[in-house]
Amino acid sequence: MKKLKSLRGKTILVTGVAGFIGSNLVLELLKKNEVNQIIGIDNMNSYYDISIKEYRLQQIEKLVNEIKRIKWTFINGSIADKKLIYDIFYEFQPNIVVNLAAQAGVRYSISNPDAYIESNIIGFYNILEACRHSYDNEQSGVEHLVYASSSSVYGTNKKVPYSTDDKVDNPVSLYAATKKSNELMAHAYSKLYNIPSTGLRFFTVYGPAGRPDMAYFGFTNKLLKGDTIEIFNYGNCKRDFTFIDDIVEGIELVMQAPPEKRNGEDGLPIPPYAVYNIGNQNPENLLDFVNILQQELIRAKVLSADYDFEVHKKLVPMQPGDVPVTYADTSALERDFGFKPSTDLRTGLRKFAEWYKNFYQL
Template sequence: MTNVDLNNKTIFITGVSGFIGSNLAMKLFNTLEGIKIIGIDNMNDYYDVKLKESRLEALERDPNFLFIQGNIADKETIDTIFNTYKPHIVVNLAAQAGVRYSITNPEAYIESNLIGFFNILEAVRHSYDAGNTPVEHLVYASSSSVYGSNKKVPYSTEDKVDNPVSLYAATKKSNELMAHAYSKLYDIPTTGLRFFTVYGPAGRPDMAYFGFTNKLVAGQKIQIFNYGDMYRDFTYIDDIVKGIALVLQKSPELTEDNVKYKIYNIGNNQPESLMYFVETLETCLMEEGIIDKVAEKELLPMQQGDVYQTFADVDDLTRDFGFKPSTSLEEGLRKFAKWYREYYMG
């Protein structure tokens, strides 16, 4: 692997007001010297924009942060950013997220996840033209969703992943294929990261733990799919951003087929049952005085696009970076509950 010195560099982060993007930017500012971060986000209303604005407010306290409201699917916007700010490192985290939403709003996924990523790849490619500042490393978000209904566990990056069960998953697998092609054609070092069920304070309200909490607070019953017989490799946000920060600092060497391309899983390597997850969440919320009783549960069949379990094999990540996510579900949900009480209840 090739070491990439991030100090005193310009880093371009797409989806910067998002859950992962904002936390990554904050971590980089706290651990690196002399960096400038250019961030872009379209600030859409897929979930509460106020949450995105509060994340941005924290970032904008640093004078070396510049925010641009725009859409990565707009080629002119992306080209202008690259021509003006000449980023050394690019982190593509902008995407239309959500498995279930992709069934009802497929156009949003094609625009952001395919056209948007294509624009990023093209801009990185042209950074290698004469007179430009070449991008040293492109890191982009993939997803555990690419494993589809794979029966073999834990999920390894060596597994064949040609059976997506949602359009969202298909677009993420497409990102990996597109990155491989650009790495091969233009000698661009690219690393894709398959994230596993990311959660934590100030997370995405469309995620199960956040939605469950809102319903618990409102005294409503919560819906649990596949009758509770589901497992997820819940990964705490601090572990995710630590993993990204480490990966940014080492770009892939040429593989056997002569391409600077790598994929890693970032997951907790410890699937938890959905029922245990709900019980732990309820306990943490009661400890913080947010709720005073458990919720009524409605057990339902598996939803279209869902999978039975996710389970990350992180041996590659541990071998190459000496790092493995380790935050327990109890610790992570306790921190989420504390944040929820402070943010929503003062």
């Protein structure tokens, strides 16, 4: 088990703070009431409904006003803006950086590749460079860089569950390629500049106020409008759905355990670098997932009790860039932190359905 370092009095920078994971992480940090200051940056792009991003920021503001002790600063800007990132690091001197800003989505990367290179490659490079220069003039610098990777890096690996020891050299989407690139870039910077960094491969994150481009949210929107939902690979896909609270708990633990700085026999730094899977370790068949979702939408009165789902379901072939199964081996996370995501799918979808009803005032 790793020894955890307290977050008490720390200054935390969270990129992608209006995003699903970023906003929930900040809310949890505020509730714990230990850190000194949180700086959040987000470019508030219109990849999906901005009102959900604004809602998430409002939840943060509300909690900040209740707590009052923790300093909170939101910056509307892009991590691809190098000067802005340098200015943020210079002004706030963050102790811990959590990079969650990224252009998400596998299918969108096929039609809009530029957005992925800008945010996921150039933006991440700017973060790495800012971390590097945080040590200039013998400053203490960034203690830990934690960044989002993705289960997409596993591509069409036949071996399951996916282990961080597996080779991941065959991405099937540009999105996956950018995430693998992030891991390689972070490793290089860890080796060259002794920057402690940890990558987290997230597995199908879901929950209240989630991303509308994710299946559970998109299906709900379509069913409510009476549209037909398409279930890919004729329903034979399996996904390791991971509830947002479990993801945030995992990030918080990892933040407190930067990889140790030490030198090898050659006197040079051994890269203080780690990668973990965060998944539920329990893949669900898409058809089973849809059945639970429809039951919970009826229970929450989002849909009527007599809704005819069969009429609104269509089984279709696999989409380009998609993979048939995602399945996390979380043994490293359990070994180092004694933690394993455990929220079952019904509980998670129930919380989503109840949030959906309230948010859209149905």
